[in-house]
Amino acid sequence: MHRRLAATALACTLAGLPAAAVADIRITDDAGREVVLPRPAQRIVSLAPHVTELLFAAGAAPRVVGVVSYSDFPDAARQLPKVGGYASVDLEAVVALRPDLVIAWKSGNRNTHLDRLTALGIPVFINEPRRLDDVAGSLRSLGRLAGTDEVAERAASAFAARRDALRNRYAERPKVRMLYQIWNQPLMTVNGEHLISDVIRLCGGDNVFAGLPQLAPTIGVEAVLAANPEVVVASGMGEARPEWLEQWKRWPALTANAANNLYFIPPELVQRHTPRILDGAQRLCEQLEEARAKRPPR
Template sequence: MKATLLKLALGFVAALTLAGAHALEVTDDRGVTVHLDKPPQRIVSLLPSLTETVCELGQCARLVGVDRYSNFPKSVQSLPQVGGGLDPSIEAIVALKPDVVLMATSSRAAQRLESLGLNVVALEPKSHADVRRVLDKVGQLLAVPDAARVWRVIEASMAAAAQSLPLAVRNTRVYFEVNRAPYAAGETSFIGETLTRLGAQNVVPAKLGSFPKLNPEFVVRANPDVIMVGDRNYAGMEGRPGWGGIRAVQRNNVCVFSVAQSDVLVRPGPRMADGARIMARCLQSILAKPEAAQ
């Protein structure tokens, strides 16, 4: 009898030890520490870059729901959509019974979800350094040990994109428009960081902020050599007052990105290296023009 009780006691201790080994805690970008008994198996993601991060870490199968803008990789397009990231359907999320909900810090849904007993981890990458940090955080949350390897691949690929460009890129002044208001990608944005990494010059200085709304006359005065813009925002650009005199417009040095390319370019996530390659190809095509040598 004593031997049986001893075995039961030892088994109970072993179970507690095993449970403790799988327990984890993650502090998100709000400074909130989330405690979990084990790595989450059912995840709802409300930010495309976080959805892509989960999948880049090889854990797409754990996703049970996403926001309406998460469309990569293709497999997530068949998952239930729970609305926008800022104002998702609380009822739809609860119905999916997630172990954790990943969202941006700017989302208004966190407190409501937490009041209903759901675990929320808010992470919002805005820079290259943030992408690396979020990869590590999500890797920690999902108990994926090789998140650092994923970052090394991104870093190496970005370096290769930069090395593919000639030295002449250093004299190339670029205007990257993210919205026709117009909002632009400044030097301090993650897009601006990529342009700097490629060796190009951004006509929107750091002092204006990451994604400033500009007076269109600012771009006329800046007179960029190259304009980068998504096709959703390109319509009517060349007809803006004074824009016909911009060097990039006169020389047709305007790279118009498809919707799919724009998704890659404007998401600070694991496809940043793909974005660098897209921008590098744009610059290569322009630098290869005969007039570029003049």
């Protein structure tokens, strides 16, 4: 009898507590802000294509109710309601979906949009992977927010295992000085803090513009010629090798041109902060290994 009364009293006490006292999810996002949810999110809006892909990989697909343009992987993401683009979010469309969580991209979304959503009382979690470790961490964080921890942990562990296998095979190979070219007009690359530079390091590469202060700096042709990379890897807009990669053939003295080390990787495989970045890493590692094989014997 006393045990039943004690159990009843405990149940009543817990029932009288605010939900946050028993069920809060507290997690720090990539902007250093604590995000608090009373329970796993049931209606999530993604404000970046890579966030959409991460949510699907973390097992949260049934919770995603809205995405931005170019959220095209996996195929099921294409069918979800659109709320504008990552740089031009339609706030009314977001609010109309009644989200209990918005996942944003620090480098891509406008602060004014995120501040407005926060002012409306919608929890906003900011994602910004800068290292390959952060991709696994993003999967775990999104899984926790959506209540899909087990699926997310499996995805994160598989990602880490594949990353480690590539690192063990390529990271200590002879260094290859390279340029990763995002675009041609303006001519853009990445610095050493960008996630793509972590992929370059994974493959034993050396980003010749790692020391620049901007995350995705604009540079000049003269700077490239002065740096004289052994390899140039371009992205572009889709699956096709960009025509502008051939511009480097105008400079015969450029080492990358002289050695025929002008390569291409589809941007969605290396410019999205998702598990597929290791598909891009695999290609880059193989390209750098091919460049090493072309070196004259010493």
